[in-house]
Amino acid sequence: MLNYYYKDTIRGFCDKNVETIIGEIILNNQFDSSFNQNKAWEKQIEILKPIVSDFSGTIIFEFSIPRLGKRIDCVLIINNVVFVIEFKVGEKEFLHHNLIQVWDYALDLKNFHQPSHDAFIVPVLIATESNGSFHEISFSTHNDNLAYPLKTNKKEFKQLLETVINLYSNHEIINSGEYASGSYKPTPTIIEAAISLYNSHRVDEITRNDSGAKNLRTTTSYISEVIDHAKAKNKKVICFVTGVPGAGKTLVGLKVATEHLDRSNGNSAVFLSGNGPLVAVLQEALVRDKVERDKELNIRTTKAIARNSVKAFIQIIHHYRDAYLVDKKAPDDHVAIFDEAQRAWHKEQTVAFMKAKKGQDNFDSSEPEFLISCLDRHQDWAVVVCLVGGGQEINTGEAGISEWLNAIQCKFPSWEVHVSPELKDKEYNAFDTIEDLKETCNVFFKTDLHLSVSMRSFRAENLSLFIKQILDIDIIGAQKTLQQLYNQYPIVLTRDIQKAKTWIKEKARGSERYGIVVSSQAQRLKPLAIDVRTPVDPVHWFLNDRDDIRSSYYLEDVATEFQVQGLELDWACVAWDGDLRFSDAGWQGYSFVGNKWQNIRKDERKKYQLNAYRVLLTRARQGMIIVIPEGNKEDHTRLPEFYDETFNYFQKIGLHVI
Incomplete structure (x- = not known):
């Protein structure tokens, strides 16, 4: 062409x-x-x-x-x-x-x-x-x-x-x-990629095809080979795909799903996500695109009609779970792809939910165990694909990937396990569980199942490494990585929210999307006109135009880690609060209760707080500005010492201050 x-x-x-x-x-x-x-x-x-x-x-x-x-x-x-x-x-x-x-x-x-x-x-x-x-x-x-x-x-x-x-x-x-014949290496947003896949089942034309993006194709091909292998040998297989933030895990899942949409050949797949905002935004984007395309062809398609067809492409994981909680038959699909699998609930959270919300007093499984059991109902073969983000558990009850591994070892030892070697890294917190699993199951380590290159930050493929080094307090490593970032991917620091808004507006060109992101625990940014307790609709925030006050462009409504996980902006303003503070003892997490900050002591909640900022700091494709307020010595909830050491830490790493 x-x-x-x-x-x-x-x-x-x-x-x-x-x-x-x-x-x-x-x-x-x-x-x-x-x-x-x-x-x-x-x-x-x-x-x-x-x-x-x-x-x-x-x-x-x-x-x-x-x-x-x-x-x-x-x-x-x-x-x-x-x-x-x-x-x-x-x-x-x-x-x-x-x-x-x-x-x-x-x-x-x-x-x-x-x-x-x-x-x-x-x-x-x-x-x-x-x-x-x-x-x-x-x-x-x-x-x-x-x-x-x-x-x-x-x-x-x-x-x-x-x-x-x-x-x-x-x-x-x-x-x-x-x-005219020069190489074209585009990096689409997940919204652009989903639209292309939905319309043509292809993303080849709109995604990079250079060596840096090779792993994306390799991973997709390997999973397809596993599906063919499972079907041919009547095996049940589970794959764990890892990747740095923005590497394209969701894109891999969507591509595999669209390649196996045809249920007539017996190996159809379903893409499932527990990320409500991601599903809502993708579904609405697909609906709007279909209505607009049909309009150009003089076909009248209502949003309701378009939405019915779109829902078969991407589904909420909880709807899938609830359907097979009632229906005891094997699922319609032999392949289930679980996006952000690390966010599945552990047993205590699932049992409590089932009892309180579903009236299931005898339910006795973690969410991963139940989801695997649904596919295990097939008498012949089945494949489960778990897309795993390291260090991205941000909700109470999210078990991390170990819960999946434990479920296999204890209840489904006959399943074949294909694992990315990176799953042993400390950020996945699964090393010991994998070692135990090797004693009872057939475990295969495949480097093809790890996506090592960030496709989100097309200007800086090592952004995720830089953020990891910051949160790991690897100062020397962060300083070196920052030097590699500066010419391509601007990251600046300020204490003035108005300067941040001016900077981000000046940087964004054309329809490039920008917005303010904050931690859900950032309760004391109200003097900056930021109130996390005001709910934001991610559909309006991510999809609406500049003239809509509900859109991210207006820099009025802010999105938290829950609304932005799995999605992306071109330019991000990260507003930092006293809920995460740097100190000589490392990162300290705080929760605002009543009229004061309380130290977070539980390791699990500390992890959630750190991961919240990991998500926020990896949302921008082209650059970001970090706002760390000066605080106010007359306000005991916003004392300067709550912010100063964090600001000094970023300065020490080398971030330019405006």
């Missing part, structure tokens, strides 16, 4: 008639083009011919942006400048969403298209019938040679081209052939 519909030298373009050019565009278009689309191309060509005739360079129509599922109307490469052009034929106004659209195209090229990394890229919105034109060229503090979008009309576009080209006349000329 070509990544454009038409490419030619500017001279060749000007020498051809309009019909010939449109014919070439239509020939390379795999889909039927409408009459309106053909007329739009005709108008664009007629406008461009007299404007570009005095320049030398390359012109490209319908340049593909796979991650966004869109195409750029026109790309002009003149000397060393790439003009990314969005036409609005007949439009008299420069509408904001159109400006964001062309900016997003340019940002995608700058971030993921290799020849664009060092090129001067100028996004241009042409409202053909507008009376005004704005040619002031400016750049952000990113210093990446990407200009703020320019606005012009058809009459003044040539002047814009001349102004920009004269400004950059001393730089090396771009090789247009290499530019």
